[in-house]
Amino acid sequence: MMKQYIEEAEKVLLHTYNRYQIVLDRGDGVHLYDLDGKEYLDFASGIAVFALGYNNKAYNDALKAQIDKLIHTSNYYYNVPAVEAAKKIKKVSGMDRVFFTNSGAEAVEGAIKAARKYAYLKDGTTDHEIIAMEHSFHGRTFGALSVTGNPKYREAFEPMIGNVKFAGMNDFESVKELVNEKTCAIIFETVQGEGGIFPAAGEFMEQVKALCEERDILLILDEIQCGMGRTGYMYAWQKYGVKPDIMTTAKALGCGVPVGAFLLTEKVAANSLSSGDHGTTYGGNPLAAAAVSKVLDLFEEEHILDNVNAVAPYLERKLDALAEKYSFIKTRRGAGLMQGLVFDRPVGEVIQRALENGLILINAGPDIIRFVPPLIISKEDVDAMTGILEKSLEQ
Numbered sequence: 001m002m003k004q005y006i007e008e009a010e011k012v013l014l015h016t017y018n019r020y021q022i023v024l025d026r027g028d029g030v031h032l033y034d035l036d037g038k039e040y041l042d043f044a045s046g047i048a049v050f051a052l053g054y055n056n057k058a059y060n061d062a063l064k065a066q067i068d069k070l071i072h073t074s075n076y077y078y079n080v081p082a083v084e085a086a087k088k089i090k091k092v093s094g095m096d097r098v099f100f101t102n103s104g105a106e107a108v109e110g111a112i113k114a115a116r117k118y119a120y121l122k123d124g125t126t127d128h129e130i131i132a133m134e135h136s137f138h139g140r141t142f143g144a145l146s147v148t149g150n151p152k153y154r155e156a157f158e159p160m161i162g163n164v165k166f167a168g169m170n171d172f173e174s175v176k177e178l179v180n181e182k183t184c185a186i187i188f189e190t191v192q193g194e195g196g197i198f199p200a201a202g203e204f205m206e207q208v209k210a211l212c213e214e215r216d217i218l219l220i221l222d223e224i225q226c227g228m229g230r231t232g233y234m235y236a237w238q239k240y241g242v243k244p245d246i247m248t249t250a251k252a253l254g255c256g257v258p259v260g261a262f263l264l265t266e267k268v269a270a271n272s273l274s275s276g277d278h279g280t281t282y283g284g285n286p287l288a289a290a291a292v293s294k295v296l297d298l299f300e301e302e303h304i305l306d307n308v309n310a311v312a313p314y315l316e317r318k319l320d321a322l323a324e325k326y327s328f329i330k331t332r333r334g335a336g337l338m339q340g341l342v343f344d345r346p347v348g349e350v351i352q353r354a355l356e357n358g359l360i361l362i363n364a365g366p367d368i369i370r371f372v373p374p375l376i377i378s379k380e381d382v383d384a385m386t387g388i389l390e391k392s393l394e395q
């Protein structure tokens with residue numbers, strides 16, 4: 001049955017992914033099941049999305065209730081779930097204003113527009129510059145792609161939006177060299193995801209923040225992957241105490257319902273986008289907002305951050321032991337439940353073997369296995385994962 005759907009899929013879906021040859025059908029907790037009923041332990045959570053695990057009853061019930069009430073209104077009117085969701089996200093982030101989007105890339109688009117408008121209102125000129133990081137990933141739309149530091153993703157689609165320069169992550173001198181009177185924003189992921197699980201260094205964060213304050217440049221932190229509790233903090237920057245002027249969030253924000261947001265400080269909100277400058281038909285609709293609202297409630301009720309902080313050191317130890325044992329694993333790096341094992345060779349085959357052995361893993365670049373499990377995992381799940389991974393490595 002799976003084979004038939006896979007063949008049909010390849011006839012009707014645009015082939016932009018080389019998909020694994022399974023059809024996933026349902027999920028429960030930290031497990032996924034394919035159409036043949038085979039069980040998989042999931043250490044990918046749909047790319048760092050399903051933080052609460054699959055089939056969470058309280059979450060499902062909240063969505064069902066909202067579906068029966070009202071799914072969509074447009075942003076011409078107010079709706080209760082959007083207000084509730086915005087209040088909660090404001091509380092956990094310490095930011096002041098929220099604009100809901102439908103995806104991560106759209107949140108980055110909004111952040112870039114807000115930064116350009118802020119600079120435009122300041123000096124009345126355009127062609128302001130943005131500094132982004134090499135190996136960064138911010139999404140596939142044109143603005144987000146333009147600040148994505150992977151030339152391979154950009155090449156065929158040139159020209160990008162102009163005036164973007166790339167510096168080295170954690171290389172403050174390279175950032176400083178690129179700053180001039182036209183610089184309106186510096187954007188980076190607090191922990192780089194797709195680019196290979198690179199956490200920002202504390203000193204780098206502080207130096208960039210100081211530079212931004214001195215020159216009135218906006219600091220945009222992309223927390224789409226590393227945010228929402230993944231590193232043990234609600235947002236990864238909170239560990240460093242370096243607050244952004246604009247922040248993006250998505251992925252786990254709706255735990256599967258497509259939703260993102262960009263958040264601004266009051267200062268930036270009051271001096272950038274205003275009526276007519278930006279919009280979205282779906283963004284923050286009652287269904288998406290109800291998901292965000294419930295997710296944030298459940299993070300508190302189910303003590304998600306506590307679980308991350310309890311399990312992450314254990315995962316780190318287990319991964320470190322693997323890196324120690326196998327000479328072809330160079331190192332482990334990451335933060336919280338966002339970890340990478342760096343190999344000296346491509347990891348595709350190991351990931352394929354793990355899949356066959358009932359473990360779902362993803363990569364971050366060709367040589368790195370990425371671990372971004374649901375945030376509800378237990379130490380027993382970590383043991384089960386490393387057991388299957390070791391077996392796959394031995395094969």
Ligand SMILES: *Cc1c(COP(=O)(O)O)cnc(C)c1O
Nearest residue numbers: 103104105137138139193224225
């Ligand atoms: C996934 C991701 C995006 C893009 O989000 P989409 O929802 O796929 O558009 C942007 N930035 C980071 C850091 C991401 O991990």
